[in-house]
Amino acid sequence: MKKTFGTTVYKVNVDAGFTCPNRDGTLGVTGCIYCNNDSFRPSSCKPALSVSEQIKNGIAYLSKRYRAEKFLAYFQPFSNTYAPAEKLETLYREALEEPAIIGLAIGTRPDCIDKEKLALLESLTEKHFILVEYGLQSIYEKTLRFIERGHDYKTFLDAVLMTRDKGIYTGAHLIAGFPTETREEMLSMADEISSVRPDFLKLHQLQVIKDTPLAEIYRENPFQIFGYDEYLDFAVDFIERLSPDIVLQRLFATAPDEILIAPRWDKSRHEITRDIEKRLAERDTFQGKKCRALHNIGRV
Numbered sequence: 001m002k003k004t005f006g007t008t009v010y011k012v013n014v015d016a017g018f019t020c021p022n023r024d025g026t027l028g029v030t031g032c033i034y035c036n037n038d039s040f041r042p043s044s045c046k047p048a049l050s051v052s053e054q055i056k057n058g059i060a061y062l063s064k065r066y067r068a069e070k071f072l073a074y075f076q077p078f079s080n081t082y083a084p085a086e087k088l089e090t091l092y093r094e095a096l097e098e099p100a101i102i103g104l105a106i107g108t109r110p111d112c113i114d115k116e117k118l119a120l121l122e123s124l125t126e127k128h129f130i131l132v133e134y135g136l137q138s139i140y141e142k143t144l145r146f147i148e149r150g151h152d153y154k155t156f157l158d159a160v161l162m163t164r165d166k167g168i169y170t171g172a173h174l175i176a177g178f179p180t181e182t183r184e185e186m187l188s189m190a191d192e193i194s195s196v197r198p199d200f201l202k203l204h205q206l207q208v209i210k211d212t213p214l215a216e217i218y219r220e221n222p223f224q225i226f227g228y229d230e231y232l233d234f235a236v237d238f239i240e241r242l243s244p245d246i247v248l249q250r251l252f253a254t255a256p257d258e259i260l261i262a263p264r265w266d267k268s269r270h271e272i273t274r275d276i277e278k279r280l281a282e283r284d285t286f287q288g289k290k291c292r293a294l295h296n297i298g299r300v
Contacts, residue, residue: 004129005070005102005129007069007070008066008068008070009070009071009072009102010062010066010068010070010071010072011071011072011073011074011105012054012055012058012059012062012071012072012073012074012101013054013058013074013076014051014054014055014058014073014074014075014076014095015047015054015076015077016047016051016075016080016091017047018075018077018078018079018080018082018083019078019079019082020078020079020082020109020112021079021082021109021111021112021150022109022148022149022150023035023078027150029148029150031148032137032147032148032149032150033146033147033148033212033213033214033217034147034175034206034207034208034209034212034213034214035212036209036210036211036212036259047077050094051073051091051094051095052094052095052097052098055071055073055095055098055101056098058071059071059098059100069100070100070102071098071100071101071102072101072102072103072104072105072129072131073095073096073098073101073103073104073105074104074105074107075091075092075095075104075105075106075107076107077107079107079108079109079112079135080106080107080108081106081108081109081112081113081117081132082108082109082112085116085117085119085120088117088120089120092104092106092120092124096124096128102128102129103128103129103130103131104124104128104129104130104131105131105133105171106121106130106131106132106133107133107135107173108132108133108134108135109134109135109150109151110134110135110136110151110155110156110158110159110160111150111151111155111159113132113134113159113162113163114162115162118162118163118166118168121166121168122166122167122168125166125167125168126167129169130167130168130169131168131169131170131171131199131200132163132168132169132170132171133170133171133172133173133200133202134156134159134160134170134171134172134173134198135173136153136156136172136173136174137149137173137174137175138153138174138175138178138180138181138189139153139174139189139192139193140153140180140181140185141153142180143178143180143181146178146179146180147178147214148213156172157196160172160196160198169199169200170198170199170200171198171199171200171201171202171249172193172196172198172200172201172202173201173202173203174189174193174201174202174203174204175203175204175205175206176189176203176204176205176206176226176234176238177205177206177225177226178206179223179224183234186234186238187234187237187238187241189238190238190239190241190242190291191241191291191292193242193243193246194241194242194243194246194291194292197243197245197246198246199246199247200246200247200248200249201242201246201247201248201249202248202249202250203235203238203248203250203251203252204250204251204252204253205225205226205231205252205253205263206225206226207253207255207260207261207262207263208225208260208261208262209255209259209260209261210259210260210261211259215261218261218262225262225263226263227263228263228265228267231252231263232275232276232279233279235251235252235276235279236276236279236280236283236285239251239280239285239286239287240285240286240287240288240289240290240291241290241291241292242287242288242291243287243288243291244286244287244288244291248287251272251273251276252269252272252276254267254268254269254272
C-alpha cells in the first residue's frame, strides 16, 4: 500500500448497521459459534453515528496518533454487502466523499455477493482502491458445519471467481485452531489458499470469547487452544508454505481482555509481531520458502 500510494494507508473502521444472514434467521441459525463482534470493534466504530461522522472521528484520531494522511474506509462488523445494491451505493459513496479516503475495504461473507453488487464495486474502482474481504474461516466442510458457518467452501471459490478481473482486490480470512482440524490440516490451508491466490490474507488463532456458543462448548468440554510459543511456530510454518504473492494483513488476533476467555497470552500487538519476526529470523526462513504451489500456481 505504501508503494502504491506513496505513504502508509490506515483503515478507518465503519459500522454501517449491517447484520448477516447467519444472524437474522435467514439461514436458520443464530450466528457462527465463535462470533462476538465486540472482539474486534473499535470504540470509535458506533452505528449510532453516520458513516461520515465515524470516518471523521477515525481520521482525527489516526491523524493525531500516527500523522496519517491517507485512509481506507473499513466496513467491518458483520456482512457489509448484505443489503440491496442501491443502499450499498449510498453508504459507499458517502464514505468516499471524504477527501482523505482513497478507497474501501469491505468485510463480508462469500454468500452475500452477486453480479449487481460487483458491478457497483467495479464502477468504484475507476477512481478508488476497492478491496472485498471474504470471511472463509476454514477450507474444510467438517469445520464449516461445526462452526455453523452457513456456507461451504465452494461458495467462497465462486465468490473469488466472480470478483476476479474486475479491478477489485480480494481478501480471505482464515482462523487456525478449531478442534475439528489437525495441525497439518491447518497448515495445508496455506497450500490451498496459495493456489486460489487472493490478493490479501488474514490469519489468526482461534479465540474463545464470552457470550458465544463456542464459550459454552469450551466450558463443558475444554479443547486444546494454541499456547503462545506453539502459535509462533505454527505461524512461521504457515508463512513458509504461503505464496509470497499474497499480502498478509493479519497474523494474530487480540480480543479485549474483558471478553477473552482463551488463549490469554498477555502480549501486545507489537510483542507478537516482534516475536514472529524473531522466530522467522531464527529459522532463517521467509514467506513462500516452502510454498508447494509456487511453481504450479493455478487461479480459480
